[in-house]
Amino acid sequence: MAKPKIAFFDFAGCEGDQLQVANLEEKLLDVLAHVDVVNFREVMTERSDDYDIAFVEGSITRPEDEKRIKDIRAKAKLLVALGACATIGGINCIKNFMEDAQCREAVYGDKARWYPTYAARPVRAVVPVDLEIHGCPIDRAEFLRMVKELLSGKAPWLPDYPVCMECKQAGNICNYERGRACLGIITRAGCKAACVTEGAVCWGCRGLAPGANLDAARYVMEDLGGFSRREAQDLLRLFLGFSSAPL
Amino acid sequence: MSETTAAKKIDVHYLTRVEGHGNIVVEIDPAGVVQTCRWEVPEAPRFFEAMILGKRFDVIHQITSRICGICSIGHQLASLQATEEALGIRISRQTTLLRKLAIHGENLQSHYLHVGYLALPDYLGVGSVIPLASTHKKELTTLIGLRRLSNEFSQAICGRTTHPQRLCPGGFHKVPTLDELKALRKRLNDSLKALDAVVDLVASVAGAIPDFTRETEYVGLVHPGEYPLLWGQVGTSQDQSRPASEYLNLTNEYLVPQSTAKWSRNQAKSYMVGALARFNLNHGLLHPGAKKAADKLGLKAPCHNPYFITVAQLVECVHSTEDSVRILDELIKTGVRPEAPAPVRLQAGKGVGAVEVPRGILFHSYEYDDQGRICHADCVIPTNQNHANIQYDMAAITPLIKDEPAESIELKLSMLVRAYDPCISCSTHCLDLADRGVVWRKVD
Ligand code: SF4
Ligand code: SF4
Numbered sequence: 001m002a003k004p005k006i007a008f009f010d011f012a013g014c015e016g017d018q019l020q021v022a023n024l025e026e027k028l029l030d031v032l033a034h035v036d037v038v039n040f041r042e043v044m045t046e047r048s049d050d051y052d053i054a055f056v057e058g059s060i061t062r063p064e065d066e067k068r069i070k071d072i073r074a075k076a077k078l079l080v081a082l083g084a085c086a087t088i089g090g091i092n093c094i095k096n097f098m099e100d101a102q103c104r105e106a107v108y109g110d111k112a113r114w115y116p117t118y119a120a121r122p123v124r125a126v127v128p129v130d131l132e133i134h135g136c137p138i139d140r141a142e143f144l145r146m147v148k149e150l151l152s153g154k155a156p157w158l159p160d161y162p163v164c165m166e167c168k169q170a171g172n173i174c175n176y177e178r179g180r181a182c183l184g185i186i187t188r189a190g191c192k193a194a195c196v197t198e199g200a201v202c203w204g205c206r207g208l209a210p211g212a213n214l215d216a217a218r219y220v221m222e223d224l225g226g227f228s229r230r231e232a233q234d235l236l237r238l239f240l241g242f243s244s245a246p247l
Numbered sequence: 248m249s250e251t252t253a254a255k256k257i258d259v260h261y262l263t264r265v266e267g268h269g270n271i272v273v274e275i276d277p278a279g280v281v282q283t284c285r286w287e288v289p290e291a292p293r294f295f296e297a298m299i300l301g302k303r304f305d306v307i308h309q310i311t312s313r314i315c316g317i318c319s320i321g322h323q324l325a326s327l328q329a330t331e332e333a334l335g336i337r338i339s340r341q342t343t344l345l346r347k348l349a350i351h352g353e354n355l356q357s358h359y360l361h362v363g364y365l366a367l368p369d370y371l372g373v374g375s376v377i378p379l380a381s382t383h384k385k386e387l388t389t390l391i392g393l394r395r396l397s398n399e400f401s402q403a404i405c406g407r408t409t410h411p412q413r414l415c416p417g418g419f420h421k422v423p424t425l426d427e428l429k430a431l432r433k434r435l436n437d438s439l440k441a442l443d444a445v446v447d448l449v450a451s452v453a454g455a456i457p458d459f460t461r462e463t464e465y466v467g468l469v470h471p472g473e474y475p476l477l478w479g480q481v482g483t484s485q486d487q488s489r490p491a492s493e494y495l496n497l498t499n500e501y502l503v504p505q506s507t508a509k510w511s512r513n514q515a516k517s518y519m520v521g522a523l524a525r526f527n528l529n530h531g532l533l534h535p536g537a538k539k540a541a542d543k544l545g546l547k548a549p550c551h552n553p554y555f556i557t558v559a560q561l562v563e564c565v566h567s568t569e570d571s572v573r574i575l576d577e578l579i580k581t582g583v584r585p586e587a588p589a590p591v592r593l594q595a596g597k598g599v600g601a602v603e604v605p606r607g608i609l610f611h612s613y614e615y616d617d618q619g620r621i622c623h624a625d626c627v628i629p630t631n632q633n634h635a636n637i638q639y640d641m642a643a644i645t646p647l648i649k650d651e652p653a654e655s656i657e658l659k660l661s662m663l664v665r666a667y668d669p670c671i672s673c674s675t676h677c678l679d680l681a682d683r684g685v686v687w688r689k690v691d
Binding site for chain 1: 261263264265266294297298300302303306309310313314315316317319360364365368374375376377380391394395398406407408409410411412413415419420421
């Protein structure tokens with residue numbers, strides 16, 4: 001059987017997810033034995049338009065990006081979104097709220113063409129996506145597992161429970177007990193509560209867990225946790241700006 | 248044979264093996280006159296400075312981290328410095344040492360990636376690092392091992408290699424254990440031998456480095472006592488040093504039509520930042536092993552050949568490894584203990600952070616309101632400061648090589664830009680709001 005041809009593309013993002021792929025080090029060599037990389041601008045000069053699997057990093061942030069992503073979609077048999085910018089819009093969606101940010105008021109000059117009238121959005125808001133690998137950045141081990149599953153024709157597995165579950169397993173003290181707001185209560189697991197375990201809070205980079213109860217989350221944050229509406233909103237607008245959470 | 252007489256057009260649309268998107272456009276007419284020679288930056292802007300307006304001090308570094316995957320630690324450090332200065336937060340000696348390790352770790356990560364995976368293929372005549380798996384298995388394995396160590400180094404100090412979680416205003420959320428530091432010290436010390444092998448490998452292909460010089464102004468942090476990455480004054484080879492807070496008098500950013508990124512100039516018509524600029528300014532303060540590596544690689548200060556940036560990065564790898572071992576010795580001696588981050592008292596204020604990230608000096612400048620929310624922000628990215636210098640280098644070298652075949656011109660120009668290790672996704676994080684007629688006003 002011919003090796004599947006894979007290609008990497010990036011839109012508005014920091015290329016941190018492609019970097020995680022490069023960071024697989026020796027393990028990357030194993031993957032390379034099973035695929036042909038035909039397009040990876042960050043690391044190789046050669047490029048080709050003939051590919052089976054397209055990995056796409058970054059958000060769609062300009063009307064002209066739509067044409068490019070549709071073209072990639074048309075050429076690829078499978079399209080994989082890589083990282084929060086591509087899967088949920090991520091950090092780029094902060095700019096979608098710029099209009100009502102409290103601390104600023106923009107006064108436009110005649111050259112204000114740059115103003116983001118086009119909202120930043122995840123790939124699936126423009127074309128169908130076959131697989132989403134979450135995180136900001138993606139988790140290397142999870143990437144490896146999901147790609148292996150994909151290559152062997154299995155449906156890649158994703159947890160459908162929230163980060164809180166993994167956080168308990170990791171033996172962390174709950175952030176709410178330490179007086180800090182945390183989005184582990186509604187965020188999709190799979191990172192082993194990486195940020196809480198390293199002493200921080202969950203910022204929600206893996207997107208909403210399926211069936212996340214936003215009303216309950218608001219109750220936990222505002223009524224039980226005592227955080228103001230604005231504090232809760234700050235957190236919900238960090239990565240989850242394109243979801244219904246920050247409304 | 249017609250190559251010297253036919254018109255030549257070089258259009259590298261999206262230079263590969265660099266981070267972000269940049270184009271090289273060159274046109275040489277049949278008479279051999281260079282008509283066009285342009286370095287273009289068309290990357291989608293991402294508006295980070297506007298995105299952090301109104302956000303609270305404790306998430307700013309997490310947002311600006313996302314400007315760039317490769318320099319995320321450096322962006323966090325510059326961001327934290329600016330925030331800490333604005334809010335009057337004092338950090339402990341332990342935090343300073345751990346942050347110095349953090350920046351060394353990132354320098355190693357980024358430099359190994361650039362020297363080994365992105366630049367070396369040009370010198371070995373291949374299009375990427377992938378074919379080296381069969382032709383240069385041993386060398387590649389050494390490189391991969393070093394790079395894995397640099398990743399694990401960053402992870403041990405910061406929690407994650409990219410967009411790390413442990414750094415925060417006032418210190419660290421979590422610190423490594425003494426045993427982790429001891430293990431790290433041993434591995435870094437042991438890696439000096441492998442690093443030596445890489446120095447030998449690069450020294451063996453150094454003859455292929457294009458012979459081109461153009462003197463320019465070199466800008467970077469300077470400090471009397473060390474080869475500074477985390478703090479110091481802002482120095483230049485042609486002007487007096489100044490504190491980071493006066494960075495605007497140095498960077499003088501301006502807009503050009505061919506680029507969504509801004510350009511910079513100080514005394515000369517352009518200036519250079521990054522490993523070679525740092526080496527030219529501070530080479531006397533390198534650790535002994537790094538000095539030895541520079542000798543082996545034929546790098547002598549002042550060096551005016553931009554292709555030697557890659558070589559200077561390798562010299563810095565030796566230095567960062569040696570300096571990390573020194574810092575680790577100190578931490579192991581004094582012991583490392585969990586510390587609560589320094590307390591924060593909300594106050595209005597301004598602060599500027601200046602950190603030497605892998606590609607050069609990075610400035611973050613913030614103004615906070617009395618609620619601890621940002622009301623003005625400016626970030627000046629290394630690659631932006633280099634764009635004008637890249638352009639002038641291209642303009643200087645193209646006439647010298649115009650008679651070569653188009654492929655060779657293209658390769659040399661690509662190698663030139665690649666030497667700068669441009670981080671283009673960083674550099675177009677924003678457009679200058681003021682220049683576009685936009686004014687931010689605080690509402691509440
Ligand atoms: S998801 Fe995060 S790591 Fe990936 S491109 Fe976006 S900002 Fe970078
Ligand atoms: S803990 Fe939250 S923010 Fe951190 S990686 Fe997991 S989902 Fe993302």
